[in-house]
Amino acid sequence: MIRAESITKYFDEVRSLHDVSVTVGNGSIYGLIGSNGSGKSTLMRILSGIYQPDAGSIFYDGEPVWENTAVKQQIVYLSDDPYFLPHCTMNDMRDFYRSIYPDFDTERYETLTKQFGLNPRRRIVTFSKGMQKQVSVLLGLSCRPKYMFCDETFDGLDPVMRKLVKSLMIEDVAEREMCCIAASHNLREMEDMADHIGLLHQGELLFERELDDVRTNMVKIQVSYKKEVCDGMEARLKELHPMTMERRGSLFTMIVRGTEEGLSPWLAETSPLFCEYIPMTLEEIFMMEMEERGYEFTGQILG
């Protein structure tokens, strides 16, 4: 389990992170989302022991990560811009990682190499950017880490490869209880993968929640009434304290905190002509949560 407490980091006078606390359990995928410059990469680098925080502490199962090789042997950090030894091939990099990570799985490396369709004897510098990302993921997964940090890892991968990589990660999480922390500015990217979500904005963790909780705790409802009662119903619907409510003629669309089961009896008493519970996107959920906290977001923030 990763436990980061009150992490603060400054770059010169610029505050990059402020009092960020994160807890990530084993066997989970933590999606770290936020706009550009929100501090995602910095937090990832601090969590993986690359940067030292100006304040706060990080523990992996109670052990500090900073300069702790025993802990770091369980960590793989996949950078948004992967680094490879100059002029080396994939096999050279395999040797490189194999010399450092005791659990490096050569067999898996070979299997994945075939699966990804990469030539292990070709110099990595000649690969495309997307292929280089594939190589970094492949090598990272071959290390069989307990903790994997993916910083914008899926950017630059084609949809097929993205799906493959996600499935491989999910497989490792399921089989080995690997803990994956993935950073992205694209919320949709995380939707079908993460089970925990944290939102960073201007160096502060605004929101951290299990995705299932988020989804079950908020519903989007479309409900329609007879024309003559609509005006009266609008006032009545406000008793539900909707987070948003929009009226188009006799059709009301609103997002309300609560569950379908809990709200259905109350709505049934209002005798609607039509009532439908629409699945909420992660983006909508976050918009609601954040607006509720007083943050105004534009679409681009969450991508």
Next chain:
Amino acid sequence: MNSPVRSLDKPKNHVTWLRFGLKANWQQFVFYAIVMLLACVVTSIIGIENNLEDIRQGFANYYTREERGGELFKTITLVFSVVSCVLGVFSGMTSTGYVNSRKAVHCYHSLPLTRDTLYLTGGAVQGIYYLVSALCSVLIALVMIVVRLGVTAELLGEGLMQILAGIGGYLVVFTLFQLAGALTGTAIFRFIMAGIIAFLPVVVYLLVYWGVDIGMNYILVDKYTDFNFIRFLCPAVNIYCSMAAAFGELDSFTGGSYSRLLDLLNIGTLYLTAAVYCGLGLWFHRKRRSELSETSVLWKKLQTAVKYPVIFVAGAGGAVFFRALFGTGISWMLFGGFCGLVLSFLLMNVLISRNTRSMFKGLPGLGITAAVVAVFLAVIPFDVFGFNYFMYDTDQVKSVTVYYNDMTLELDEPDEIHAVMPYIEGMSRGAYRNDGTVPADEQYAGETAFWIDTGKVLNRNKADLDALQWAYADRAVSLGDGSDPVYIWMSGRQFDVGYYDPEIYMKDYAAAMEDGKEYVTAVSEQYGGDYSFDWERLEVSVYPKFGLPIHRFVRVGEVSENAAVFDILHGMKEYKNRYTEIGTLSANDLYTLNITLMGAGVDLLPRYVEEWTDSMRGQYCAMLDVLLAKVSQYTPDMAKTPVIGTIHFGYEDTYRMYPIYAVMTEFLNEWANFCETVPGFIRSVSLDLSSMFPKSFKEYYDMLRYTNYTLYEDAEDIMDWVSSFHRFTYVIEADTGRALYIDESRRAEVLENAMIQAHGSTKGEREKGYLIVSSYYRTDEMMEGLDKLFAENLHVDGRNVCCLFRKDAVPQFVLDAFAE
């Protein structure tokens, strides 16, 4: 924050990572191996072949085969050392090169390796590559030399010492660049930082020293000017000294004498320095923040610590430099200071921030630095606070130490202190003025010296010779080759500034002589013709009962005017004892005995005229012993008479020099007697056969910076070379100084019969077979002879090689010449 920071690294990780590093960077090993093979093995092959060829041709056969092998091995090890230092730069740049790339830093620091492991194993990989390639190469070279030529044990020892010095030099440079890398985030700034660490302290020191020197303020000067102090400040000097120590030559630079154990300790300082750099580098590497890679200097405070000292050095240096270049006026000094400050400020800003928009960042800092420079200039060259004049009251003084005539004399009796302090204070005050100049500068200006080979001014009085120098420059006649400086004229109280202006050339020697004479005559008339040589310069340290000691040079005008001081000094037991010692020396113990009277010096070399019979040598040594006995007759009256010369000994591993006073009449009579007797005995002449040195002598001269020698392997080559620039070859009669000319056709005869003397000043040098060249200028007549040559515009290189002829092999024409 994670605290405490602790390393949980395991030795296994170091080994694993090291093994990977060694395997992954094999290309670098190939590079090291190629460089080292070229430096050691290929050079050895060439050297061996050259030596074998020399042996086949019978050239300079008084060197044994093993000696040749030893000398070659020494040369190889010297090349090895120099190349090692260059490779140190490569190693230092590559070992932790990843820190200059943010991408690489993110990768490496995410790995389960501590920063210590990365730093140490990265260094170890380079070190192992270097050591394996270097030691294998030098071993192969040694084996080849041993097999083909052989090596004497002593030269082998020196070579091995040089290898130790070379490895030490490599480690110093390597760890220096590693340290610089730990402090910076870019490759360029790593270079700059290495330069700053290596040279900034010594530059600051030299700047202060220079500022002090130009201001004629001798506070502290020479107390810290020895190499031991500078080498502490500057690793480059340390490497240089250690390499010299390896060959037992450090005493040439330091003026001291060293044993082999001390030489080894000197080399050991390199390893110590490398260890310190390594430790500092490791500490900074731990502390460096990963996110700061690709920035110039990692710490803001360090940026300031680097930026402003550099600006200070540039500002103060510019001011001092322009003052030195254009005289003591304040305008040029301000200009130089302004240029230095502003340009260095702009440059440092650009280098640190890596963009030109930040060029003017930190103007208040520039202002503060300018103020510090102004204070520096006010305090050092201009002495506005009067430090130059400060002297403790006599009652406050605990003791006074006077360094005089190669002796340190300590005065600690109250009577002695009371007697000497007023003079010291008076001499000290009288020597300086408020603007830092010395009145004597203007009063006695008139010395200048030139390198005769280039005509460059070597030495001149700073104040009043400008017009004279430009007069030389207008006369365009080249003087040909040669190396020694020629003092065309010397006034009485000349004061050496010790710099030269490469733009000023002496073109017409005879005209320059005339100008010099006229100039000095004019000055002489103006100042009453007071041009005696009897001034002394004393180095005085005054130790107070409480407070810091004051170290000063004080210049004593006329010895006779300050007789009381010299009475005290000469009356001291230590001083007398030193003279008494002379009488206990035997000519047989000496490796050098030089007597210089009225500017004309003679080397009396009893032991190494190899053709002498025992009886001849015995007779000669007995005569020298009489001379020594006469010199040792100390009398208290000596101080009251001028110093007219020196006697200089070299024995075992030391040199000693004593003044000869005019009152030493017994010695002078004996000397006159000696001069009358000896010329017929030695039968020596002086020839300008300056090229006639075997190879090792060439090295010796190279060491002395006579770099223009070409090695000639037989007499014909030498003649061709000599003829190329010597229109006349001359012989100067030893006892009369008459100049005689050798017919061109007789050169071969001279060369054939010439006998190279191989002797040295000390035992150590003697064993190495160094040649000490000497001038046989002994008499006024001889000086006239030289003057005659000057007047005829012939080349005289100022350094005449003493060439003894083999017994019964003096060429007839030379005998004829002397018989005339």
